[in-house]
Amino acid sequence: MNSDLERLIALQRLDSASHDAERRLAEEPDREKALEARLEAVGQHVAAAKEHLVENQHARRAIEKDVAVQQGRLSKFRETAMAVKTNVEYAAVQKEIAFAQGEIKTLEDKELELMLAADDLTAALKKAEAALAADVKAVNGERQQIAAEGTELQAALERLRGERTRVVTGLSPQVLALFEQVARKRNGVAVAEARDGVCTICHVRLRPQVFNTVRRNDAINQCDHCNRILFFVPVSTAPAADAGTDVNQSTP
Ligand SMILES: [Zn+2]
Structure with missing residues (x-):
């Protein structure tokens, strides 16, 4: 084979390998950004799960306050019931008592629902946190891999450039x-x-x-x-x- 042609084939192989290495190096920032975005998305799941649990706790506390208010009214009505003198007054107070009891029942049912929901929300939070921990580990692994690849690619480029210089020297x-x-x-x-x-x-x-x-x-x-x-x-x-x-x- 013509020696220039032989060198050109070698030169093309070196240049194509260099282009590939350069392209992969240029992709690294985007790969890093994708990993960052992945962690952020999973982190947002955790934050949302926490937020839902906090909302649930606030709602439960509000209901407990309402229950306390109704129970206060109930005690007062019961005291009043002891002191009333007429049947009409007694009937009126009994009506108030029944109403307050009904309110308390409704609130307690709602609280029970929230407590059951809190169990699910706690499980969802634990799941999201476990997913985040797994992703942090995976992302750290991939980052190490990217860094190692980067080092390898840089070394390969150095080597390819050295070989190119040698090939070019012999070329007309x-x-x-x-x-x-x-x-x-x-x-x-x-x-x-x-x-x-x-x-x-x-x-x-x-x-x-x-x-x-x-x-x-x-x-x-x-x-x-x-x-x-x-x-x-x-x-x-x-x-x-x-x-x-x-x-x-x-x-x-
Ligand atoms: Zn052609």
Whole structure:
């Protein structure tokens, strides 16, 4: 194979790997933000569950006050009942007593309902708190993973840059300039495999004589359509086939 072409294939593999690493590094702040949002949402569930329980307690206290008021009235009516002199007065007081008793019964029923609801609300709060604790643990784990990945990606980038410098050193300046010119216009992908007479990235069919020349891998040939530098992978040439796969995964 033409040595410049061989270096270009290697260069493309390094650049594509660098782009992937850079893209993943650039995604880190968004991943962090998503984790933050996740914790905030679960935290809001806990706050809401607490709030519901507090509301329930306030409502119960208000009812207890109302019950005390009605019981105060009831005692007074009972005292009055002892002192009345006529049947009409007695009947009137009995009516008041029955009314206060009815009020107390209604309030106590309501309080019982609230107490039962409080059991459910307490269970819901415990569940929300457990979910929050589990999420805090999971998020911390993911944060550590993101940090570890970041360190790894930075190291990989350093390594790739070092390798790139070595590959570029052996490359003729005109060929490197061509590679960089095409890469700038083609989303960082300047090299494409030609297979079955077609450029595998832009999918345009090559002229037969162009494809025949490309098959020899002994010169720098470009796709008529996308201008990418073409190479050919003879069957059973594993390393070059790898480069072809990398190149194919990128967007045209
Ligand atoms: Zn093409």
